[in-house]
Amino acid sequence: MITLENVTKIFESPSGAITAVDHVSFEVPEGEICILLGPSGCGKTTTMKMVNRLIEKTGGKIFVDGKDIDDYDPVTLRRTMGYVIQQIGLFPNMTVEENIMVVPRLVGTPDAKARKRAAELLGMVALDPGIFLKRFPRELSGGQQQRVGVARALAADPPVLIMDEPFGAIDPINRETIQDEFLKMQANLKKTIMFVSHDIDEAVKMGDRIAIFREGRLEQYDRPDTVLAHPTNSFVREFVGGDRTLKRLRLVRVGDAMHPGAPYVFPEDRIGDAVARMHEYGHRSIVVLNREDMTPTGLIRLAEVEEARGSCGEHAMRLPGRVHVDADLRRAVSEMFTQDTTWLACVDSDGRFKGHITQRAITHLLGETYRHPNEGVVPDTRRQRGEAVLEPETGPIPGAPA
């Protein structure tokens, strides 16, 4: 846990005093990622560096796990915090392995153990230890260097991590990959992380909480969905962008908005059964599944089979689209637009049918927060741990397949 109380930093410069951070108070709970977000020069880096005392604050208090950081020797304090600097900063005279071993060596970890850990960590950031351990930084791409930078910060297994735009130097595609990998890692490691970014999309994706700064002041500190749904003022509203509701789509997994108990039929079933089931559920269509592996193979529309005879297989039409239950709603909506449909079948990694998701269910879910303004849609830590976050809907489905 990191707690900031009325933290202030005033730089004295020849042209006068600059208040870089102005009475900022907030708390990063244990095991969460807090994103410091805001335009250039708003004090993100300064705030972060006060936590490991690379910058001494002018006023206020900072506590890490309840202990005042001023009570530590700064060097000791820094060794208990992983630090990823904005410019990556791998030591060019050391191999990747030596870079990762820096802090373990400083704190006196036996070499053999530190070496083993370095290999482990490299694997964790998706670099093959066999290939990369003995390489020098100049032999790595920017993205690979940033991965090593993250591994290096994790080397002594610090409970707290502070990262200044750790993925800034990577192209958008690789950036997404690293972000995903990092979130996966964090799901296991549960570090308390302060993470500087100036990219709202990254903040929404990575953050359990977002702290939005303007000119040294903390404008809003909330969960991403709350920041997007309920910006506290016009600055935040403008900063998060006019498409902020669309951004919220990222925060919800398909599995959480899906209707799980959707009916289905098998190709061998008689068409009359399909009609009966659609009436029973009040749906205008029904999914046809392959009996062996439960994968959706087609679709039957009520309007076209009401008087028909034969098996379901004979009347099945092409399924308009499917989406993975772990995908986010943005994917689902994009797929709906691509396929020109208002609903999608949801499948798991084996392709098995899990339920369906409809446009109306999505809009209903996003609108929820405006009807009950005090709750975000999704508690984000639960999202990252991959737990189910919404109660399965019961009763009539908001949007039955049309």
Place this chain on the structure above:
Amino acid sequence: METVSFIVQNIDVIVELAVEHLSIVAVAVGLAVLTGVPIGIAITQNRQVADTVLYVAAMVMTIPSIALFGLMIPILSLVGQGIGYVPAVIAVLLYSQLPIIRNTYTAINNVDPALREAARGMGMRPLQRLWRVEIPLAVPVIMAGVRVAVVINIGVTAIAAYIGAGGLGTLISRGISQTDDRQLIAGALAVSLLAIIADYGLLALQKKLTPRGLQV
């Protein structure tokens, strides 16, 4: 032709003088590294001190070697060392300071501030930072300074023969006083050759000392 046969006939003497010559330079530059590198590192802490130190070192460089030897005779005579080996070593030591201090200072100052910050942020103490990051990164530039010092001072040491320090300068000074071209040319050739060989040798050492991660 005469010179060649002179060299061939006296090769053992020439080699002996060359060793003597080199030992003066090696001892003096060795001492200069031990003083100049720490000074170069120390002055990175304060810009004004750095400017002053570099200015003084540059002043020393401008004193002609003959004049420097002349100045040292009365001073060192007080301890009975007015001429010979000691003043030669001191002169070389002084002339080596500028290239070594300046290169060390520049190299340490030019270490990427991001690396310094990374080292600090990871919890290195100042000396750890110096040993593990700054000095390894500065080695190539410091070594370049050492090479300059050696080459300059192989020349300076040739003149030290006039104050009885020995070395290859003996051949040259004798060649001049006895108007013996053979000795003069043999001495001059030997000094130049020595400078070239020393420079190459140090270049090899520089490559060896440069961290592998910095080699292109």
